[in-house]
Amino acid sequence: MSHSLAWAAPQRPGGLEGARRFLAQAKAEQTAVLFVGHGSRDPEGNAELLRFTAALASRLSVPIVETGFLELTRPTIAEGIARCVDRGAAHVVVVPISLFAAGHAKLHIPATIDEARERYPSVRFTYARPVGVHDKVLAILLDRLREAGFSPDDPDREETAVLVVGRGSSDPDANSDLFKISRLLWERTRVGWVETAFAGVTAPLLEEGLARCVRLGATRIFVVPYFLFTGVLIRRMAEQVAAFAARHPDRQVRLARYFGLHPLIGDILLERAEEALRGEVRMSCDLCAYRLAAKAGSSHHAHDHHDPHPHPHGERVAGKEEAR
Helix, strand or coil: CCCCCCCCCCCCCCHHHHHHHHHHHHHHCCEEEEEEECCCCCHHHHHHHHHHHHHHHCCCCCCEEEEEECCCCCCEHHHHHHHHHHCCCCEEEEEECCCCCCHHHHHHHHHHHHHHHHHCCCCEEEECCCCCCCHHHHHHHHHHHHHCCCCCCCCCHHHEEEEEEECCCCCHHHHHHHHHHHHHHHHHHCCCEEEEEECCCCCCEHHHHHHHHHHHCCCEEEEEECCCCCCHHHHHHHHHHHHHHHHCCCCEEEECCCCCCCHHHHHHHHHHHHHHHCCCCCCCCCCCHHHHHHHHHCCCCCCCCCCCCCCCCCCCCCCCCCCC
16 A cells, blocks of 8 residues: 555644744654765765755754755665654655656656655655745845846846756756746846856757847847756856857857855755645645556656766756766
8 A cells, every 4th residue: 555645744833823833843753854966976066965954954944854856876765764754754855955846846756756655654754845946046046146247227137138047857847947037037137138048958058049149130148047956067068068169259248156165045945845744735646637547657766876977968958867
């Protein structure tokens, strides 16, 4: 029997005082929060994530906070869950450090949670939402643009293009969410153009996005990486942008910083953790039609290994996510 639906979330009392009592109850039952990052071949990217989750731990209302990775480094998600249980957790809230709900968030993390439910039948598991389309993300993008030299009062704003560059996914919902972010960013900046591109997996790629900005007539281009942490793709992006700028000396091309340790990302992840602790998660991966269909039609790639795997990253290959 699957344990996916074997428990019901506790009913939360109403009002602010009720929320406080609910969180106090969660703390009393030894609740743990497990943050899950993707993992990178770049040690600095992994160290950046660990510094980030360590800073969040003191702001959470639970006694146990751990971090796990999908792949490429350790601890794995399964090892992170084991640490939580070994420390006495009776309830584990799994928080994906993921900007959008793509294949990892929809399939691989929930599958690992299902395995943990079988392994630890007395432990309750709750899966939180990824960051998603959030107003605070737009505030982060605006901060990164200002740092790169953008001002909403610039007289040449109508000749300015902003190119938002995401990782790229085989999941159309995740890709479309980035286009929505770009549109919302245009509403905040009213520049000539806000365009969208991807580092890999799907079109348009970064080079195509830059070329489109030139064809549209932009004299100034701000490239904004829609990435949480540094890694192989960030370094590659910097090289590509520098090479493009060298080929187009008549254009101003500037690369903004990725999100990094921006405090607003911490606020969003805490918000996701707290809503899961209160039983208010509005996305159920247990009953997700996308996930159930994928499980029925393909084998489970658990992503709980720590050795590099042979995915053909950075290419437009259906069903594969790119390396970090």
